[in-house]
Amino acid sequence: SQTIHQWPATLVQPVGSPLSLECTVEGTSNPNLYWYRQAAGRGLQLLFYSVGIGQISSEVPQNLSASRPQDRQFILSSKKLLLSDSGFYLCAWSDRGYYGYTFGSGTRLTVV
């Protein structure tokens, strides 16, 4: 069966520090991969999606970036965090099948 791993679960980082969040999927090949952010009181905002290795589409211009170095690995990065980057970050995968997206357990990021 397919599983998705996301880490770390929580992170407190100072303003201006770098960020790296990692997501890996097991049990499937060539999945579509997604990074979402959920700010307090707001809906899920799509940040990046990828349909294959090295293929990244950005939905919202910001100081974040994403990379997909391997088929089942998706990384969200920032060189310098802003206070407004605080939120709940969710990685998800899909094979465009019946069940839509499957989400990782999320990372709660607090920028101080």
Added chain:
Amino acid sequence: GQNIDQPTEMTATEGAIVQINCTYQTSGFNGLFWYQQHAGEAPTFLSYNVLDGLEEKGRFSSFLSRSKGYSYLLLKELQMKDSASYLCAVEGSQGNLIFGKGTKLSVKP
């Protein structure tokens, strides 16, 4: 543009029935999903509708009318553990899911 509307909050009593509505206007439509999200946790899949009509799965049912851009999630025999946010999401023409802001449901004893 893309727009998905659902009520912000709802309250219901344990054992009762509650209906959460969702209206959408999106560029393209490949299906509508409902997710459940408990506080501090990731969303989990509840239901999927791509054709008009009602899909029933245990205590949960979901309805879709594509001509009206409308869906609802029906929860029967409410339990305390059903207290959560319920997210309506539409799969657009590019295959991405567009989410509403969610409806926070509080179930009272």
